[in-house]
Amino acid sequence: MWVVPEKEIAGLMTAEAAFDAVESVFAAMADGKAYNFPVVREAIGHEDALYGFKGGFDGAALNMGLKAGGYWPNNQKHGLINHQSTVFLFDPDTGRVSAAVGGNLLTALRTAAASSVSIKHLAPKDAKVLGMIGAGHQSAFQMRAASKAGKFERVLGWNPHPDMLGRLEETAAEIGLPFEAVDLDRLGSEADVIISITSAFEPLLKDGHVKGPTHIAAMGTDTKGKQELDPALVARARLFTDEVAQSTSIGEFQHAAGQGLIKDADVTPIGKVITGAHEGRGDAEVTIFDGTGVGLQDLAVAAAVVDLARDQGKAVEVEI
Template identity: 40%
Template sequence: MEAGERLVIFLSEEETRALVTRELAYEAALSALLEAADGGVLFPAVVGHGSSPANRFTVKSAAAARAAGVKVGSYWPGNTERGLPRHNSVILLFDQSVGRVAAVVEAGFANAYRTAAADAVAADVLARPDARSLAVFGTGPQAWHECLALARVRDLSVVHVVARDAARGARFVADLAAEGVAAVLTGPEEACRSADVIVTATTARAPLFEAGWVRPGTHVASMGSDGKGKQELPVELLASARLFCDWPAQSVAIGEFQHVPDARPTAVGDVLAGRATGRSSPDDVTVFDSSGIALQDLHLGVALLRAAGHTPPPVG
């Protein structure tokens, strides 16, 4: 090795699975959302697919004071039959002093923690302090992580689970109960009318419920709308709610707010930093759109490197 050269650090999926915690993911999401609103440079997502168009991936990049790099997220639906996760994630962190990739972090499992953590960070500043009931649409791995992440920031009395498949829904409810989280299988209207917080974690392309079912004071989070044509929430709800997101330019392009002409959502990082108002009244309906920004992944990658005992790449 020549003088000045550095070995590329590699963290495998197995290593990051063992290292990630909900606290680590929460702190990474919090710091990333703050930095994004404080001048982080985020770039549009590049969407591609494998030899089969059903196998898709996105490339998202970001640069800020603490990190620069790329996140590649993939979705291979056929992996279910192979006993493998459908979603995977790889984070590339640059050594900015020389412009080379310094760390490769596999983070498919950890990515689900990060996504849920972003929702928990937003809910902690936007949901009413006395919020106790949660409605979750979806019974996949991401919905599971959403419930457990939100249980860290609010003392949930019950989770209303809305499932397309009753058997999967029943298993989801039982699994939450095993984690000490009370849950019941509920229809969509009853779930919304009973909830202080509503979270959608699906691949829907049409609204999952009606605006009139959402009671005043509810906090709503869309986690599944991260591409053109995806939609989970009714437009009528967005027209009257206070709108927040991880990054406005991306949210109106590929997130939930692509369906709202002239939407001007507030970056939740500005609320966290005290530069913008979040909830202004107990009756406000707040909506958080999490289309997913690479800066969250970079902060997660840095946190995982530190947890593994590595020094993060130089930033300049």
């Protein structure tokens, strides 16, 4: 089997490669050539940690495997980030393990790639203002990826803890865009594209905040109870996601669905837009992409990084 250590990922995987891998796997899902396995996610009763597995099989790319890992909120005392994961790939012809890949940076890259895919296919024409809700670890990845998917001229930012907004300002400067910290009223009325990437358990962006043609990539909700958007906002938008059943059960759309404001049939897999089976934005004023995160995304970027690592001599071969 091939091992690609976490320390090698930054020098191998680019935002562009992650975008291509995620866009392709979303299309394969829409075509029925790839499917995700049921997600396992459990509170283990130790260190307040959540641990689980996401896996699947992509018959188009012949990728099979799983990501194992989760969230350890006390990892600062160990000098580690809170999200920890490893991706395991298996040979679909024999079932033998073929690779183990550090999954921490890959998770951030594939999450950012998913929102940037949605921006490419769903953002209003000539979108110029990017709004960022959230200034945590993944926000920088999100902004960098978004800047490659759209032609933005400025960035607006809001965070529940304003002292963290420096991360957004620094990232905007890095990609050459002016940044302004604003309230949610201004962000919702001025931003053409909004990315929310928080761990909130209550709606932050309200229906009344959002005015005019807008695309929202809701990327923070992946667990029962989490919530970033007002259900009334969800109810008036045209809705897209990575996987419908996951979105309405543990994703951002769980709340609107639970209140009877939407049903599964109101949510379209984004892969159908990529393949041309759905018109996408059409005449909708507001579109929302609920990025819940699926195992196939992890397999796609892991398989791509294994190929890059082998080509560059950075993969370690281990007999198991």
